Amino acid sequence: MDTALAQIGPRLRAARRDRGWTLDDLAARAGMSASTLSRLESGKRQASLALLLPLTRHLGMRIDDLLPTPPSDPRVRRAVQRRDGMVIAPLTLEHSAVQTFKITYPATDAAPAARTHEGYEWLYVLSGRVRLALAGHEHIIERGEAAEFDTRMPHSISATNDGPAEVLSIFSASGERIHTHVGPGEGTVSA
Template sequence: MTQELEMDSVIRQRIRGLRLALGWSLDNLAARCGLSPSTLSRIETGHRRIALDQLVPIARALGTTLDALVESGSDEDVVIRPQAGHSQGLTAWILSSEDGLHGKTVAKMRITPERPNGVEQRSIHAGRDWFTVLSGIAKLELGERTILVHPGEVAEFSTMVPHFIGAHEGPVEILTIFNHDGGRAHLHAGDHAVGQAAH
């Protein structure tokens, strides 16, 4: 029962918060959702029970969905506790949830010179990859070029060009964002153990 009351309170806060963010009075929202200003006031203040048939037009008027309005407010999906996945010369931590970031995967990678290198290690997939160097120097092999990326620098490139990220002279740590194809290519295909960290 307490959980239901807490969720009820969260929904009321969201309605009021969205209304105020839009700069609307109760009258403005009432005109858009077909409920009276007094009904909306009682819903926001907790003096009236929230009915599903009221939430649908309210959500629509506020430019959101019913699902978004009633989604859980728990912190379970806020904090991600990444597990390290390992393969030779590579440790990766997946820093995003599977349903977050519109299909993108955020990962922190620690690469050492022991990571296997060579033409057969290069990948090609649709989209673009992006990474920034946190420490050390990354060696980006992109087509026929070798590019050194230093701490604080960012590399963004088409992944239709054969590419490989390695370590130059010592360990390197990077923060990277992959699209769906990039995540599969870099975290699952050749690096089975790293892929396990993503699940």
């Protein structure tokens, strides 16, 4: 039996039980015998529209709700952003609760101006060295090291002057909006 069709019975049973109904309760409402409903739920009877329509109507669901949703494409296909010498590559789907990016920072002599905003950030240095200015203190984060901080503290992140740095950055939703979105005229987006 097709695996999608095999899931109709168990999903029908789960919907009935979620409402606290017995086989007799739902069968009576749908105008069929409890035996027919039992065989549908156990997969011993072939599902047909004539049987499913009254059942789903009384359960307050669509027939589609009885079928599995095909898995979505898990690959992340979001555009890489280039801004102020940084390359920002998204590593999570756009609507993920937590956003992760691989950010390449260009070498620089000085830290950019510190900012504050709502959120949290976690970073891991893949290569190079990162200058994390945090609440008036400068920390050098080396390859293989990680840092976590509340972004309500004044902070800035940059590579040191000895070369670029690649970082995995994980942001809460509010932190991601501040750090990675390109406003009009602030940079270019490329594939």
